Amino acid sequence: MLETCPRCGARLGKPLSSGRQVCSACGWSTVVVERSSPPPPTGLPLLLNQLARLIKRFFQYLGVRLQLLWRSLSSRSQQQQPRRNLWESLVRKLQHLEEKIPSGDPNREWLTPEEAFQRLGGDLNNPHSKVSSLDGKRRIGLSAFRRLVNTAEYADFGFQYSSDRHAKNLPYLRPLSRQP
Numbered sequence: 757m758l759e760t761c762p763r764c765g766a767r768l769g770k771p772l773s774s775g776r777q778v779c780s781a782c783g784w785s786t787v788v789v790e791r792s793s794p795p796p797p798t799g800l801p802l803l804l805n806q807l808a809r810l811i812k813r814f815f816q817y818l819g820v821r822l823q824l825l826w827r828s829l830s831s832r833s834q835q836q837q838p839r840r841n842l843w844e845s846l847v848r849k850l851q852h853l854e855e856k857i858p859s860g861d862p863n864r865e866w867l868t869p870e871e872a873f874q875r876l877g878g879d880l881n882n883p884h885s886k887v888s889s890l891d892g893k894r895r896i897g898l899s900a901f902r903r904l905v906n907t908a909e910y911a912d913f914g915f916q917y918s919s920d921r922h923a924k925n926l927p928y929l930r931p932l933s934r935q936p
């Protein structure tokens with residue numbers, strides 16, 4: 757009879773009527789030895805028993821190896837995820853850069869509204885400065901010029917408007933190519 761639990765070290769109470777001792781802390785219990793245990797096999801049954809145990813052990817081993825292999829494969833595919841994201845973000849940065857580089861012809865470069873305002877003769881430092889539409893019917897200041905949002909309105913001032921570039925926070929105005 758044990759005084760303390762071999763698993764958790766808690767004090768054990770008296771054995772049950774069956775002779776088993778049970779730990780109330782962790783649930784450990786003694787295995788009751790069957791009094792009428794069958795006689796150990798001999799001869800062929802012993803050999804078959806041994807073979808069965810060997811086969812069982814082999815498949816257990818195989819299972820563990822497969823589990824390890826599977827775990828290493830799935831952890832490797834998880835490591836590739838951030839790398840793919842890295843490439844994607846690099847491509848996005850390069851696209852952004854490409855769109856920022858002037859196309860070559862200074863008359864066809866994309867401009868910020870401030871730059872476009874200056875091209876029309878506006879003065880950024882003078883809050884009363886106004887620019888005229890091409891037909892001279894409209895005169896507006898910088899803040900009104902910035903608030904123009906559609907293609908037709910910017911066209912009145914001789915500029916092409918790109919809502920795509922505006923949404924991407926890129927310069928979005930460029931001089932309309934003049935028809936001869």
Ligand SMILES: [Zn+2]
Pocket residue numbers: 761762763764765766779780781782783784
């Ligand atoms: Zn215990």
